[in-house]
Amino acid sequence: MTERREELAANLARVEERIAAACAAAGRGREEVTLIVVTKTFPASDVRILSELGVRHVAENRDQDAAPKAAACAGLPLQWHFVGQLQTNKVRSVAGYADVVQSVDRARLVTALSKEAVRTGRELGCLIQVALDAGESGRGERGGVAPGGVAELARLVDGAQGLRLDGLMTVAPLTGEYAGRQQAAFERLVDLSTDLRAAHPAANMVSAGMSADLEQAVAAGATHVRVGSAVLGVRPGLG
Template sequence: MTDRKAELAANLAAVEERIAAACAAAGRARDEVTLIVVTKTYPASDVRLLHELGVRHMAENRDQDAAPKAVACADLDLTWHFVGQLQTNKVRSVAGYADVVQSIDRVRLITALSSAAVRAGRELGCLIQVALDADSGGRGERGGVAPDGIEELAVAVERSPGLRLDGLMTVAPLVGAYAGRQRAAFARLMEFSSDLRTGHPAANMVSAGMSADLEEAVAAGATHVRVGTAVLGVRPRLG
């Protein structure tokens, strides 16, 4: 085993222990929570090592990083999640490799993504990104739609060819009422998920929690956690 593979294996084992312990504390089965490894700034070689170690869900937040990595790893059975803020001029590229787009936050993006998915002959899962720091009708500091905009976007996704409404995502806010209150933030997201599933029962995916707060997300009921640093190490600074 190479040094890097051994490092990743040890990190993965530590994260797995954390998830398992959080599930046990919350009275949940371990298989209720899916680990998504966010590989931003790290090479395709790390993706291959992670695949060898059993990881099947990968995420990126920048198309310029994700597109070449997805091509380089096209022979692997991976589910790719796009988790960053998505500009409409990147939609055609993202629709070519992403299986799930977790950052749906405006109708214009849905329209563009639908057209690109149909053109590519693919069906893309969509998570509506909820901004818990946004006022009514606004968007969050880290992207996302205000809670009162969830239903409009859910309907738009369901009416759009090539798209599938999978659920909700959030990033713990740095400002506003939920700043520093991850457990409360994720619990609030679960309430929105419950409301959403009343009219859209298949939209049962809830993506929340990262390296620093995955326990709080699992306790609240998240189905997916997005972990980067705890698995891959501290990322080099981007130039």
């Protein structure tokens, strides 16, 4: 355990240096960017170590992994973010532990999340996942609503009981006009965020960038970066 703690501490320090350097290069204050550590496939013991090392935001993408992990880490000063594609039959479980759902991409999901938030007396933060590979209509390969659908979905979230509209999220597209152009994709998301804040001033979160492209996300103006492998190492079973 001591060895794992040292490994995670060293990795966290390197990621912190990268974020700080990216902020400096972009003329931004370090406090403008929040690190979310993506802990998917890693055990609750790693989450506990990260908490001890000062991490306050963790993310998961599969409810069957996240629910028991969140229960095992109950009481730690953590905010849990759900970042995966969310089926409505998993909403009851996810609404029990997630503080923020970053992958809201359709009206039916808004309705289901609202129902559970009201039932449990919790307020759920919501980010609208934007699919920059979807054109102006349709959905992206990895979930998300097309840019043209953001305003309507935001209106639904903002009017739903128990939900709080926090902002936007995207995953750099693998296909389409933004394939291989992460910074351009993230800049597009920031433009969409500017439009969103005109109608919803408090929805100022911009979640973009992962281990490989966090610098581009910070340069574009992201407020939150989601980093997994750079902190935790190669996913179990992948190396």
